[in-house]
Amino acid sequence: MSSDAPLVLGIETSCDETGVGIVRGTELLADALATSVEEHARFGGVVPEVASRAHLEAMVPTICRALGSAGAAPRDVDAVAVTAGPGLAGALLVGVAAAKAYALALGKPLYGVNHLSAHVAVDLLEHGPLDEPCVALLVSGGHSSLLFVPRIGGEELTELGATVDDAAGEAYDKVARLLGMPFPGGPPIDRAARDGDPRAIEFPRAMREDGYAFSFAGLKTAVARWVEGRQRAGEPVPVADVAASFQEAVVDVLTHKAVKAAREHGVEHLVIGGGVAANSRLRALAEQRCARAGLRLRVPRPRLCTDNGAMVAALGAQLVANGATPSPLEIPADSALPITEVLL
Amino acid sequence: MHRLVLALDTSSAAVTAAVVELTDDGCRTAAQRQHVDPRGHAEHLAPAIAECLNQIGAEPGDLTTVVAGTGPGPYTGLRVGLVTAAVIADVLDIPAYGVCSLDGIAGVHPDVRRLLVAGDARRKEIYWARYETGRRVAGPHVDRPGGVILEDVDAMAGAGARLYADRLELRLLDGDYPDPRALVLAARDRILNAEPTQPLTPLYLRRPDAAVPTGPKAVLQ
Numbered sequence: 001m002s003s004d005a006p007l008v009l010g011i012e013t014s015c016d017e018t019g020v021g022i023v024r025g026t027e028l029l030a031d032a033l034a035t036s037v038e039e040h041a042r043f044g045g046v047v048p049e050v051a052s053r054a055h056l057e058a059m060v061p062t063i064c065r066a067l068g069s070a071g072a073a074p075r076d077v078d079a080v081a082v083t084a085g086p087g088l089a090g091a092l093l094v095g096v097a098a099a100k101a102y103a104l105a106l107g108k109p110l111y112g113v114n115h116l117s118a119h120v121a122v123d124l125l126e127h128g129p130l131d132e133p134c135v136a137l138l139v140s141g142g143h144s145s146l147l148f149v150p151r152i153g154g155e156e157l158t159e160l161g162a163t164v165d166d167a168a169g170e171a172y173d174k175v176a177r178l179l180g181m182p183f184p185g186g187p188p189i190d191r192a193a194r195d196g197d198p199r200a201i202e203f204p205r206a207m208r209e210d211g212y213a214f215s216f217a218g219l220k221t222a223v224a225r226w227v228e229g230r231q232r233a234g235e236p237v238p239v240a241d242v243a244a245s246f247q248e249a250v251v252d253v254l255t256h257k258a259v260k261a262a263r264e265h266g267v268e269h270l271v272i273g274g275g276v277a278a279n280s281r282l283r284a285l286a287e288q289r290c291a292r293a294g295l296r297l298r299v300p301r302p303r304l305c306t307d308n309g310a311m312v313a314a315l316g317a318q319l320v321a322n323g324a325t326p327s328p329l330e331i332p333a334d335s336a337l338p339i340t341e342v343l344l
Numbered sequence: 345m346h347r348l349v350l351a352l353d354t355s356s357a358a359v360t361a362a363v364v365e366l367t368d369d370g371c372r373t374a375a376q377r378q379h380v381d382p383r384g385h386a387e388h389l390a391p392a393i394a395e396c397l398n399q400i401g402a403e404p405g406d407l408t409t410v411v412a413g414t415g416p417g418p419y420t421g422l423r424v425g426l427v428t429a430a431v432i433a434d435v436l437d438i439p440a441y442g443v444c445s446l447d448g449i450a451g452v453h454p455d456v457r458r459l460l461v462a463g464d465a466r467r468k469e470i471y472w473a474r475y476e477t478g479r480r481v482a483g484p485h486v487d488r489p490g491g492v493i494l495e496d497v498d499a500m501a502g503a504g505a506r507l508y509a510d511r512l513e514l515r516l517l518d519g520d521y522p523d524p525r526a527l528v529l530a531a532r533d534r535i536l537n538a539e540p541t542q543p544l545t546p547l548y549l550r551r552p553d554a555a556v557p558t559g560p561k562a563v564l565q
C-alpha cells in the first residue's frame with residue numbers, strides 16, 4: 001500500500017496485554033506492548049481486576065512508546081482503532097475510553113473493532129493483502145474458532161465452528177498447572193513436549209469427525225485422570241510424554257478440522273492466528289497437512305499471533321481504506337461481542 | 345489569565361463532564377453534562393465532553409487544563425474517567441491534576457463547620473471523609489456505615505450518606521455527586537501555580553479480589 005495511506009493507531013486491552021500499534025496501510029510502524037502476565041502467574045489465570053488496573057497504568061506510557069518508535073506525533077495519527085470486544089469487560093473499558101479520548105481530543109475518526117477479526121487482519125502485516133476467501137483458525141486462551149473469511153480485513157466473516165466448552169489455550173493452562181508448570185501453559189508444554197513421545201498416551205480427540213465445533217474440556221479431564229492414576233499408584237509421571245500426547249491431541253483436532261474446512265469451502269489459503277498459533281507443533285502439523293492438501297498456510301510470526309495493538313491497527317487500516325463508517329463516540333465495550341460484528 | 349478547564353468525574357453512579365472557566369479571581373461552570381447511569385460510564389463520558397465543548401463553541405485544543413476525580417469509587421467506572429483525562433492531557437500536551445472525588449462534594453458546602461461526605465462503596469460499605477469548613481481532616485476511607493465515628497459532625501452529604509441516612513442520622517445536605525466547579529477549585533492553586541503534574545492514580549482503597557490457588561487438584565473440580 002502506498003506511503004500516503006492513513007496512519008492508524010490501534011489499542012488493545014481485551015485481556016492482560018496493553019497493546020498500542022501503529023500501521024500505515026499494511027506496513028507495521030510500531031508495536032508497543034505492556035503485559036501484566038507476571039502479576040497473574042501466581043493466581044494460575046488472569047485476574048480481571050488486576051489486568052484492568054495494569055491497563056490504566058500502562059495506557060499513556062504505551063501510547064507514547066508506540067508514537068516514539070513510529071517517529072510520529074499525536075497529531076500525525078489519522079484514525080484510531082480499538083478492540084471493543086469480546087474480552088474482559090473492565091479491561092476493554094480502559095482501552096475503549098482511551099481510544100475515544102484520543103479521537104475526541106484530536107478530532108480523528110474512531111473505529112471500535114472486533115478482537116477476533118483483528119487476529120485475522122494482523123496477517124496482512126506479515127504476508128500482505130489477500131483478496132480472496134480463506135479459512136481462518138483462531139486459537140488462544142480465550143477463543144477457539146474456525147472462520148470463513150471472504151477477505152482479510154473486510155467487514156464480513158462467518159463462523160463455521162467454535163469451542164463448545166474450554167478454549168484450546170485454556171486447556172493448555174489447566175494441563176500445565178496439573179504438571180506443575182507455570183502460567184501461561186502454552187510455552188512450557190510446547191518445550192516439554194519436544195522431549196516426549198506424542199503417541200505414548202492415547203488421549204481422546206473429542207468431536208474430531210464431527211462438524212467444525214471443538215471441545216477440549218473432556219481432554220483436560222482425561223489428562224487429569226491419567227496423571228492422578230499414576231500418582232495414586234505411586235508411579236512417576238512422565239511429564240514430557242504427557243505434554244507431548246496432550247499437545248498432539250489438541251493440534252491434531254485443530255489442524256484436521258481447519259484443513260477439512262478449507263477443502264470443503266474450496267479456498268486456497270488457511271490462516272492461523274491467536275496465541276496458540278505460536279505453538280511449534282501446531283505450526284509444524286498445519287504445514288504438513290496443508291502441503292498434503294494443496295493448501296497455502298499463512299501464520300504470522302509468534303509476536304503478532306498473541307494479543308497486541310498492531311492487529312487492531314491493521315484491521316482499522318483496512319476499514320479506513322474501504323471507506324467504512326467510523327464508530328460514534330457512544331459505542332460501548334461489549335465483552336460478548338459476536339464474532340460476526342467486525343465494526344461497531 | 346483565563347483558563348479553560350475540562351473537569352471529569354466517574355467515581356460514582358454519575359458520569360460528569362464540564363468545562364469550567366478559571367481566572368485569577370473567579371471560577372465559573374461554562375457547560376456541564378451529568379448522566380446518572382452506574383453502568384454507562386464509557387458510553388456517556390466522551391459524548392458528554394464533546395457536547396460541553398460544542399455548547400460553548402470551543403475546540404478541544406482550546407482546553408488548557410484537565411482536572412479529574414480520582415475516587416474513591418467503584419473501580420470500573422473510575423478508570424474510564426481517569427484514562428480519558430490522562431489521554432486527553434497527553435495528546436493535547438496540557439497538565440492534568442487529580443482531585444479526591446469526595447472533595448468535589450464537600451466543596452459545595454465550604455461553610456459547614458464539620459461535614460461528613462460519603463459515597464456508595466457497594467458491599468454495604470461507604471467511602472467517606474471528614475471536612476472542617478471545606479478542609480479535609482480525615483479520609484478517604486472505606487468502612488461500614490456503622491464503623492464511622494460521627495461525634496462532632498454537623499451534617500452529611502453524598503450518595504452514600506443518602507443511601508444510609510437512616511443509620512447515620514445526620515442532617516443530609518444536597519449534592520449527591522461531585523460538582524465539577526468544586527473539583528476545579530480543589531485543584532485551583534496547583535493550576536494557577538502551574539505545579540508539576542502527578543500520574544492520575546485511582547484511590548482504590550481495596551485490594552483486588554483474587555485468591556491464590558492451593559493446588560493442582562482444582563483441575564477436576
Ligand SMILES: [Zn+2]
Nearest residue numbers: 119140274307
Ligand atoms: Zn486474542
